[in-house]
Amino acid sequence: MSSISITQYFPFCRVNIFDQLVTERKSIIYARPDGRFKPICYICKRRCDTVHKWVKRPVRDLDFGPAHVTIECIYRQIFCVKCDSFLVEDLEFFEPSRRVTKRLARYIHELCKVLTIQDVARNLDLDWKTVKDIDRAFLEEEFGQTDYTDLTVLAVDEISVRRGHSYMTVVLDYLTGRVIWMGIARRADTLMTFFDGMTKEQKEHLKAIVMDMWNPFIKAVQDRVPHVKIVFDLFHVVKEFNKVIDRVRIDEYNKASESDRKIIKGSKYLLYKNPENISKPEDKEHLDRLLELNETISKVMILKDKLKLIWECESREDAKNQIDKWCALAESVHHPSVSKFVNRIRRYEYGILNHCDHPIHTSILEGVNNKIKVIKRKSYGFRDERYFSLKVIQAFSII
Numbered sequence: 001m002s003s004i005s006i007t008q009y010f011p012f013c014r015v016n017i018f019d020q021l022v023t024e025r026k027s028i029i030y031a032r033p034d035g036r037f038k039p040i041c042y043i044c045k046r047r048c049d050t051v052h053k054w055v056k057r058p059v060r061d062l063d064f065g066p067a068h069v070t071i072e073c074i075y076r077q078i079f080c081v082k083c084d085s086f087l088v089e090d091l092e093f094f095e096p097s098r099r100v101t102k103r104l105a106r107y108i109h110e111l112c113k114v115l116t117i118q119d120v121a122r123n124l125d126l127d128w129k130t131v132k133d134i135d136r137a138f139l140e141e142e143f144g145q146t147d148y149t150d151l152t153v154l155a156v157d158e159i160s161v162r163r164g165h166s167y168m169t170v171v172l173d174y175l176t177g178r179v180i181w182m183g184i185a186r187r188a189d190t191l192m193t194f195f196d197g198m199t200k201e202q203k204e205h206l207k208a209i210v211m212d213m214w215n216p217f218i219k220a221v222q223d224r225v226p227h228v229k230i231v232f233d234l235f236h237v238v239k240e241f242n243k244v245i246d247r248v249r250i251d252e253y254n255k256a257s258e259s260d261r262k263i264i265k266g267s268k269y270l271l272y273k274n275p276e277n278i279s280k281p282e283d284k285e286h287l288d289r290l291l292e293l294n295e296t297i298s299k300v301m302i303l304k305d306k307l308k309l310i311w312e313c314e315s316r317e318d319a320k321n322q323i324d325k326w327c328a329l330a331e332s333v334h335h336p337s338v339s340k341f342v343n344r345i346r347r348y349e350y351g352i353l354n355h356c357d358h359p360i361h362t363s364i365l366e367g368v369n370n371k372i373k374v375i376k377r378k379s380y381g382f383r384d385e386r387y388f389s390l391k392v393i394q395a396f397s398i399i
């Protein structure tokens with residue numbers, strides 16, 4: 001008989017390894033409680049004298065070479081007088097609620113930082129839900145409590161989580177660019193929940209919050225932290241104005257002659273882009289022809305450019321002048337969607353002027369949105385919004 005032993009790879013102090021079954025793809029290690037220790041309650045850690053019964057369970061451990069390792073563990077069910085119930089003894093190397101060892105659970109959590117749940121599950125031959133639940137439990141412990149310390153400027157945004165109209169609210173610390181909180185839906189009470197977790201001092205510490213012109217969020221800020229300045233950012237306003245441009249484009253298409261329609265057709269994304277980001281010569285030519293052909297489309301494109309100038313103003317007075325000029329020019333287009341947008345700009349002027357006191361760079365928001373989209377694409381969280389939130393917060397904790 002060989003003297004080679006793999007026992008030292010199982011340094012679990014409360015059990016003895018007493019047998020092993022090793023095949024090419026599978027190893028079973030047999031373990032039982034070390035008689036030198038009295039059983040302890042896994043909840044209160046108290047030593048217990050009353051053994052109710054002996055039980056057995058397979059616990060998956062880290063792989064050994066090409067083989068999956070299972071520890072077939074015998075353990076005791078005890079009666080804990082302190083907890084006043086029948087409980088499982090704590091053998092320290094696995095959580096009684098799990099079918100994997102603590103070290104395998106930690107390894108799964110580490111793998112989930114870089115691989116999808118499906119990849120990890122396939123790799124370790126475990127089911128999807130086991131992997132997700134383990135990763136989620138670690139994330140909950142690490143990021144489950146919102147870190148409200150030192151927040152002064154926040155950005156709040158919404159993301160769509162499923163096709164249709166399922167949204168989540170995302171709050172980030174604008175100064176560090178980190179997502180700190182996510183909540184289901186994009187209602188006023190969603191964002192109120194975030195503020196309700198703050199102490200009075202933490203609320204007082206807040207100075208500004210950046211967002212789009214979305215009434216429920218405005219309401220939540222005015223209700224919970226009324227001293228905080230609301231700032232509307234360029235990124236969202238331009239995104240909204242792109243919708244106006246699209247409306248204008250469709251109306252102009254419907255009015256156009258057959259030959260002009262050919263030019264308007266397929267121009268939607270050209271109009272969305274910043275002209276300096278259009279690289280293909282044929283696209284540039286297409287856009288030039290379109291702007292030459294249609295005065296209304298041309299005007300709204302000028303309005304889009306001029307809209308950006310408002311956010312470049314450093315003083316409230318300059319910004320106010322730019323807004324007035326912009327609105328006058330926009331009214332001259334005489335298009336209902338443009339006029340509606342003018343009314344919105346007028347109504348939310350205060351938040352645009354606040355930008356002069358709290359100038360923020362919208363590129364951060366775009367970057368955050370893109371990063372969240374990547375996490376979403378990896379299929380995290382489609383079934384579990386809480387897990388998705390924790391995954392996003394984790395991704396931003398390591399920047």
Ligand SMILES: [Zn+2]
Nearest residue numbers: 041044080083
């Ligand atoms: Zn106990």
